[in-house]
Amino acid sequence: MRDLFDDAAEQRLAAGAPLAARMRPRTLDEFVGQADAVGPGTVLRTAIELDALSSLIFYGPAGTGKTSLARIIAGITNAYVSELSAVNAGVKDVRTVIEQARERLKMTGRRTVLFIDEIHRFNKSQQDALLHAVEDRLIVLIGATTENPFFEVNAPLISRSRIVEFIPLTDEDIRDIVTRAITDTDRGLGASVTVAPPALDLIVQLAGGDARIALTTLELAAQLASASAGSGEVTAEHVTRATAVRAVPYEKTGDVHYDVISAFIKSMRGSDPDAAVYWLARMVNGGEDPKFIARRMMIFASEDIGMADPQALLVAHAAFKAAESIGWPEARINLAHAAIYLACAPKSNAAYLAIDEALRDVREGDARLVPDHLRDRHRPGAEEYATYKYPHDFPDGHVEQQYLPDGLAGTRYFRPHGAPDHADTAAADDPDDRP
Numbered sequence: 001m002r003d004l005f006d007d008a009a010e011q012r013l014a015a016g017a018p019l020a021a022r023m024r025p026r027t028l029d030e031f032v033g034q035a036d037a038v039g040p041g042t043v044l045r046t047a048i049e050l051d052a053l054s055s056l057i058f059y060g061p062a063g064t065g066k067t068s069l070a071r072i073i074a075g076i077t078n079a080y081v082s083e084l085s086a087v088n089a090g091v092k093d094v095r096t097v098i099e100q101a102r103e104r105l106k107m108t109g110r111r112t113v114l115f116i117d118e119i120h121r122f123n124k125s126q127q128d129a130l131l132h133a134v135e136d137r138l139i140v141l142i143g144a145t146t147e148n149p150f151f152e153v154n155a156p157l158i159s160r161s162r163i164v165e166f167i168p169l170t171d172e173d174i175r176d177i178v179t180r181a182i183t184d185t186d187r188g189l190g191a192s193v194t195v196a197p198p199a200l201d202l203i204v205q206l207a208g209g210d211a212r213i214a215l216t217t218l219e220l221a222a223q224l225a226s227a228s229a230g231s232g233e234v235t236a237e238h239v240t241r242a243t244a245v246r247a248v249p250y251e252k253t254g255d256v257h258y259d260v261i262s263a264f265i266k267s268m269r270g271s272d273p274d275a276a277v278y279w280l281a282r283m284v285n286g287g288e289d290p291k292f293i294a295r296r297m298m299i300f301a302s303e304d305i306g307m308a309d310p311q312a313l314l315v316a317h318a319a320f321k322a323a324e325s326i327g328w329p330e331a332r333i334n335l336a337h338a339a340i341y342l343a344c345a346p347k348s349n350a351a352y353l354a355i356d357e358a359l360r361d362v363r364e365g366d367a368r369l370v371p372d373h374l375r376d377r378h379r380p381g382a383e384e385y386a387t388y389k390y391p392h393d394f395p396d397g398h399v400e401q402q403y404l405p406d407g408l409a410g411t412r413y414f415r416p417h418g419a420p421d422h423a424d425t426a427a428a429d430d431p432d433d434r435p
Helices: 007-016 043-049 066-076 091-108 124-128 131-135 155-159 171-183 197-207 211-227 236-242 255-269 273-285 290-308 311-326 331-344 350-364
Strands: 056-059 080-085 112-117 139-145 162-165
Touching: 043 066, 056 066, 066 112, 066 139, 080 091, 091 112, 091 124, 091 139, 131 139, 131 155, 171 197, 171 211, 197 211, 197 236, 211 236, 255 273, 255 290, 255 331, 273 290, 273 331, 290 311, 290 331, 290 350, 311 331
Parallel strands: 056 139, 056 162, 080 112, 112 139
Antiparallel strands: none
């Protein structure tokens, strides 16, 4: 535990800090992006300016301003500000902060703001230790997380806090931040180098909405430019050398994981093979489990193609077996083969609708008996059952008789594509129910 913003420590840090750390905004007016959350006139900005905050959980990708906003709040508030990192803090540390907050409030009347970075890494007992202190406003909690708090943070703690979602910065936001860093004579590069327009465009493109990546790339490219002979101008080549491997955001267990697989499924459902291959490439590049991708395609083959092309399931199953036995990197070819096939295949969700409608009748309807003529004929007394008509004894192997139980006779579950009362696509489903 430490005082988050000790002035002397900040001054010592600033001298040798990376550019991304030096360029952290110090005021709300310097803060770039997140206008919907903290722009002028918003509830959160007003609460910050009035020093009337309740507990907050900042949620969003890296480099979008979560810690920066917490630092700005710390500089504005009259409260005592403490910090814990969920990576190395335990329940004992949490209890110490709470006891100190209680004593501070009793002795000086000064409240405490507690900032917890990566709060999703706290286990249940650590999070539970905060509950009463947050509920009683003994502390004002500001938690930061890159993971969806509704999955990673205890529900009671969420109910006592306001969730503020941070979104990736726009290209214009990144361009603004980088331009400030180039010209800032106090904390930035002080115009010690120039940046060619194509190089600036490339920095913005490679940042992917992450200010930290943009500033780190700028700093490394500027060092390369200064070390090379010539005018010290940062070129696109310097930027490329500074980012030999582009880090495309992808987490195998977080929101990006679910968003990308959802986009992959929806692209195949929409019969767009190019989009399907792109989202597949995102997963391949991110190191996703190839069997997970193949399993999703097997489900898709029956749910969204089904009887329109019964071969689709065989193709998807073959892709799964290939992924299982081959693995990365070669399995990418098998998965691309299957994804393109499934995207281009005709679509029908008739099988998916049929089983779900039948399940609804089973779960919500009466417990219906098997018709007598369909019951097992090998038990004693079976001769008393009504006579079953054996279809192979009739022309064309077909005979009319009741197969559904009483009360459901005549019900249609399977409606082939094109039938008048058939929902042709999965659009009738809630798109949020499944990827």
